[in-house]
Amino acid sequence: MHYLTDIILIALGAALINNFVLYYFVGICPFIGVSRRIDMALGMGFAVTFVISIAALLSWTITTFILAPGAPVSKWVAGFFVSPEAAAQVDLTILSYVVYIFAIASSVQFVEMYVRKFYPSLYRSFGVFLPLITTNCAILFACLIIFSRIVGVDNPADAWDIGRALTLAAFGGVGFTIAITIMAGIREELELCDIPKPLRGAGITLIVASVLAMAFMGFTGVDSGLRKVLAPAAVESAQSAEK
Amino acid sequence: MPVAPTAAERFIQGILPENPVYRQLLGLCPTLAVTNGLKAAMTMAGAVAFVLFCANIVTSVIRHLLKPHLRIVIFTLIIATFVTITDRFLAAYMYDMSKTLGPYIPLIIVNCIIICRCEVCASRQSIVTAGADALGQAGGFGLALASIAAVREILGTGLLFGVQILPATWPNWVVMILPPGAFMTLGLLLGAVNWIELRRSERADKKRG
Numbered sequence: 001m002h003y004l005t006d007i008i009l010i011a012l013g014a015a016l017i018n019n020f021v022l023y024y025f026v027g028i029c030p031f032i033g034v035s036r037r038i039d040m041a042l043g044m045g046f047a048v049t050f051v052i053s054i055a056a057l058l059s060w061t062i063t064t065f066i067l068a069p070g071a072p073v074s075k076w077v078a079g080f081f082v083s084p085e086a087a088a089q090v091d092l093t094i095l096s097y098v099v100y101i102f103a104i105a106s107s108v109q110f111v112e113m114y115v116r117k118f119y120p121s122l123y124r125s126f127g128v129f130l131p132l133i134t135t136n137c138a139i140l141f142a143c144l145i146i147f148s149r150i151v152g153v154d155n156p157a158d159a160w161d162i163g164r165a166l167t168l169a170a171f172g173g174v175g176f177t178i179a180i181t182i183m184a185g186i187r188e189e190l191e192l193c194d195i196p197k198p199l200r201g202a203g204i205t206l207i208v209a210s211v212l213a214m215a216f217m218g219f220t221g222v223d224s225g226l227r228k229v230l231a232p233a234a235v236e237s238a239q240s241a242e243k
Numbered sequence: 244m245p246v247a248p249t250a251a252e253r254f255i256q257g258i259l260p261e262n263p264v265y266r267q268l269l270g271l272c273p274t275l276a277v278t279n280g281l282k283a284a285m286t287m288a289g290a291v292a293f294v295l296f297c298a299n300i301v302t303s304v305i306r307h308l309l310k311p312h313l314r315i316v317i318f319t320l321i322i323a324t325f326v327t328i329t330d331r332f333l334a335a336y337m338y339d340m341s342k343t344l345g346p347y348i349p350l351i352i353v354n355c356i357i358i359c360r361c362e363v364c365a366s367r368q369s370i371v372t373a374g375a376d377a378l379g380q381a382g383g384f385g386l387a388l389a390s391i392a393a394v395r396e397i398l399g400t401g402l403l404f405g406v407q408i409l410p411a412t413w414p415n416w417v418v419m420i421l422p423p424g425a426f427m428t429l430g431l432l433l434g435a436v437n438w439i440e441l442r443r444s445e446r447a448d449k450k451r452g
Contacts, residue, residue, distance in 0.1 A: 023422055025425065097330070140350060140353050145346070148346075203434040209426040210427035
């Protein structure tokens with residue numbers, strides 16, 4: 001039950017409350033560049049959701065088994081060269097950025113080849129966006145959050161498992177899709193408006209995004225309210241522990 | 244064929260005529276995310292300048308060894324290396340600032356400005372040109388960050404660099420330091436820059452008759 005509550009809260013948080021685009025400002029480039037038409041925006045959104053989930057799986061696996069301090073695989077490999085005590089302290093976290101970006105770039109390449117070969121119709125709908133996604137900050141951002149939730153926690157039992165990591169990434173992608181689709185809908189209507197010349201293009205898009213971000217701020221606090229409804233016992237015990 | 248711009252020209256071009264934020268719309272993620280205070284924005288600009296400069300120099304040094312189909316991967320790996328250095332440095336010497344900037348320091352890796360400069364300039368030009376280009380672009384980026392951060396910090400808190408600028412009776416526009424304020428400020432400043440540019444080109448047209 002506690003686990004389910006956690007998953008629901010992570011999903012809501014990633015998709016709406018702390019929306020990747022409108023709260024964390026990641027993935028702004030496609031948000032402004034590819035939000036001219038609804039069908040393109042949807043294609044981009046699906047592509048990002050797809051890749052972000054794969055990247056999250058990869059980064060969770062790599063972090064847990066190789067990069068984190070005392071991770072099983074690196075401990076085993078180091079065990080051949082140094083004493084077991086020293087091997088347990090092997091910490092490869094400094095390599096994380098290089099490893100993540102490499103994992104993202106190669107997984108995007110593989111996904112592109114796979115989709116092109118086996119799902120040509122899917123490739124036609126969002127394949128063109130795939131190479132662009134390598135440099136989409138939303139993907140790396142999801143990997144970094146997962147990294148901080150595995151390595152940054154004080155108590156090893158609090159480290160995220162794969163379900164939480166995947167939920168965060170997939171719903172972060174859904175949040176991106178929601179934001180970019182709303183934006184595309186508004187921009188299709190904006191075509192009919194008489195916008196002052198200097199603001200045409202990116203300027204008015206940013207101002208509309210500002211209003212959207214204000215609307216999404218309305219979700220603030222939904223998570224704590226939900227937590228009270230879903231797990232009243234856990235909230236009470238946490239509050240009494242604070243006292 | 245147009246003459247390739249020299250090092251000095253590239254430096255000047257990066258700062259205003261080809262400003263990475265206002266003219267090319269590159270690197271918008273940090274531009275929006277870390278500009279709620281001038282100090283954070285300047286640290287970010289410094290970090291980007293360091294990474295951009297080093298990545299441009301290294302790319303320029305190895306430009307004859309690059310294979311066309313692998314070059315983007317190589318650029319990204321070079322950038323990731325320097326970003327790791329920056330991140331460790333900030334965590335060691337400016338711990339609070341590195342906590343404030345959080346994931347936006349590692350996100351420099353996917354900052355389009357740097358990949359774009361490596362691709363457009365550093366992989367074709369000599370070391371001096373690439374260095375000057377990096378400094379110009381970094382200067383332009385810093386200028387853009389500073390302008391946005393100054394507007395947001397003054398209107399949002401009445402402070403600048405933590406010093407009281409507006410009278411204490413100023414009702415802090417909290418929304419300016421929240422996400423909507425970032426979008427709004429950048430949108431309006433972008434409009435202002437475009438407006439100045441339009442006026443200038445109109446005047447130049449008139450002069451030409």
